[in-house]
Amino acid sequence: MTDTTRDDRGIWKRALWLVPLVVIGGSLSGIGFGPDQWYSELEKPPFQPPSYLFGIVWPALYTMIALALATVLNEPRTSQRDQAVGMWIVQLVLNFAWSYVFFGAKAIDVAQWHLLAIVITAALTAGRFFRIRPLAGWLMVPYLLWLIFAYTLNSAIVDLNPGAARPLFG
Template structure:
């Protein structure tokens, strides 16, 4: 008898997790996306073209959803429950960033919002890796992009003093 894992459950979960995650992220970006205010902001030289965001984010959402499907395929445990909870928290932070940056125009707050997202996503990736290494590895491109996004958000804040608004008050 083989000790190979039964990974069929990953694909069953991925069939609903991937579209749910991609659509949720897309709705967040579409609902609270760039407008004339954003276009008028000074951008750093390393700002990617706008169309690239529409390619990168769905790919990243697909990978992190596959990471979750991989972890959910493992037997339920306290470690798995904690990892899944962290994944949900980082995704909630992710989905609300567009509102903070584009709608509320709280670009300074959004920078720290991104840092919180990065920290929770890194904790998630570490937990995922301990449960199933593939799941943790699937999170790495997302972590790299979040580091880039934090750097970009920080540069926009620096280049545009006074352009943002406080989120509260």
């Protein structure tokens, strides 16, 4: 008789280093390239959340997606798992780079399309995570919903500020 009980202790061992790594990485991205005087002068839509909310939401979302990765990494290594982890890394790199594109380079129109790429990559990642371990997929859902909101917000800022975007390079 074989024991089919799942051992999830490995999730927490991985989470102990993954969660701080992702939260600190995201925080540094936001601190390095965050809102400034230029941003405060842009027209914002009425559904723009107060700035303090971003400092609450993003660490919570980064914690959840790090836990999602820890959950997937706890599963046996397969090519499916490796591809899902690779996709997760791609979406995170895109996520961390968005702050530079929007706030640093002030390329708000490019940032809009950059954000769409993050949404698509994160959705594909969540789909792969669902197939490996549904819990990991569900942990990605709040992040996906916030990304969709962020895309809507970025799009509204572009629409409300014609001519405010700068070229990404140059």
